[in-house]
Ligand code: SF4
């Protein structure tokens with residue numbers, strides 16, 4: 001038995017893999033064997049044969065950002081011609097459109113604007129909740145830390161105020177690779193990995209759920225990827241607040257960092273290894289926005305059980321040149337064509353509606 | 362739904378190198394066990410080609426888009442007189458070919474529409490000119506559809522046309538025009554195109570005079586699973602008799618800009634692409650190579666397909682018009698470095714080849 005087979009056996013009989021073992025998998029495992037193990041684990045966790053998705057809207061309230069990450073094609077300076085902060089009327093219009101198509105979630109994210117104070121956010125949340133019945137899944141850790149610095153309040157207090165104003169849960173953006181050596185190179189002005197995790201820890205302790213992401217395929221090593229996974233796993237052991245893990249590959253177009261995007265092979269491999277390593281995270285999302293519909297569908301055989309969001313709008317990704325736009329129908333078709341039942345879910349992964357008739361064969 | 366028994370039986374046959382039946386091919390298509398299908402196809406792939414991943418540095422030229430067939434599946438063909446219709450003169454073709462001299466290409470790939478103005482002498486001279494400029498480069502040109510058209514025009518046999526062109530420099534025929542052999546399907550997607558029997562007869566004639574050829578299958582439109590598998594079996598039977606096919610290339614249908622778009626046909630899914638490639642590897646036990654044409658399935662999926670039976674990623678294609686007119690969203694050309702990197706990142710060994718799978722460069 002090869003070393004990789006022995007490790008996969010260990011996982012499938014309930015064991016947990018260490019850093020060295022994870023590195024062995026990613027460096028020596030072949031795609032199909034990793035996929036088989038990940039798929040077995042996924043089927044154990046999700047035996048219903050369903051693949052979920054959420055109808056949501058991504059609202060980028062501002063593109064002004066002081067952070068200027070090298071991999072980001074989205075940010076602008078305050079004085080740039082095309083810098084913007086969203087108007088209330090426009091925000092409401094977007095929310096109404098979202099509700100109109102059966103959407104249940106808002107993903108409000110933006111740059112780190114130097115002049116928008118905590119009060120702005122509190123007011124925005126209150127205004128939305130006053131008017132609409134919609135889940136607000138918003139503000140990733142860099143924004144929370146930025147608000148904590150602007151207001152002089154500790155992170156947990158900022159979170160509590162936002163929660164009281166209507167914030168329901170946090171997206172896991174800004175994680176990139178949770179290793180500071182890597183972060184210093186790709187996003188030197190962004191919060192360190194510990195700060196990122198501290199925000200998640202605080203949110204979980206306030207009873208807010210969050211997701212976790214990982215952006216790979218730039219300058220990181222296999223050890224960095226596995227370290228990232230283990231740090232997320234350790235946090236999950238402590239607080240249990242992560243609902244899902246979402247890896248995607250770096251999209252190089254229009255960014256400072258340049259380079260080429262990693263291939264479908266690397267993506268599926270990292271996805272499978274994530275499913276294998278993260279024994280305490282219930283859901284793994286495929287990223288059709290970054291990988292395209294074909295690879296996202298294939299990911300359903302490599303450990304993913306969720307097709308993510310319909311992404312009615314995603315300026316950050318769109319600015320990086322990704323031209324994949326698949327509508328809800330296309331998501332449902334991909335799921336059904338792979339032999340699963342498409343199911344619309346809420347942010348907490350509870351099912352709203354299933355579409356068993358769409359399944360082929 | 363496929364039951365586990367059939368799959369285990371297929372696995373046992375694959376392990377011992379036994380030929381799969383039509384029913385088994387159909388059963389594989391009905392299964393959604395993508396990983397098992399991939400694993401089986403990978404076994405065959407490694408038996409035949411190890412960890413090699415071939416590619417070719419080539420140049421595509423589409424010399425005319427004027428075509429009397431106007432197939433519904435086609436976004437490329439135009440009527441003569443259409444503002445977007447074009448024909449390249451021999452001088453223009455020569456200039457394009459000359460551009461590629463010194464670029465280390467191994468193949469020049471020229472196909473076009475059925476243009477009544479272009480007679481056999483045009484093609485003879487085209488071959489001669491290309492041969493003169495690029496003496497060491499393989500000329501892969503003219504699909505069975507074009508050969509049949511010339512045979513008809515000049516009242517010659519396929520063999521006579523092929524021999525004439527062969528003497529002028531033609532080395533190999535591409536596999537285009539096969540689509541799906543089933544008459545029911547051709548009636549809908551390409552009613553004027555030669556039928557499957559004629560397509561196979563042209564290739565048989567080519568093989569008989571020592572011209573190696575490729576075979577394709579256009580999938581993802583109105584065909585059934587059974588019609589796909591029958592298509593594969595017809596190719597397998599001819600290959601048993603002649604051994605002249607080099608590679609099988611499944612082509613994912615792109616509905617955009619074709620007359621079939623209005624039928625509501627969507628693009629193929631990733632599952633369908635990988636299953637089609639893997640099942641081709643499993644059914645076509647007498648073909649040495651299975652190629653994923655990255656222009657139609659996309660580079661990401663093409664890379665993944667290396668683990669699903671594919672051993673060839675086509676090449677760096679300069680100026681491909683046919684798939685792009687049909688809305689393929691990929692770039693027109695991929696640099697050799699990018700292709701090599703993509704192959705290596707997937708753990709395979711890049712092997713630049715010529716049309717006949719001779720290794721042209723080593724040490725990647
Ligand atoms: S990635 Fe986020 S934090 Fe970094 S520059 Fe872009 S908007 Fe700002």
Ligand code: SF4
Nearest residue numbers: 428430431432435438
């Ligand atoms: S597919 Fe070929 S034969 Fe048919 S219209 Fe297009 S160019 Fe002509």
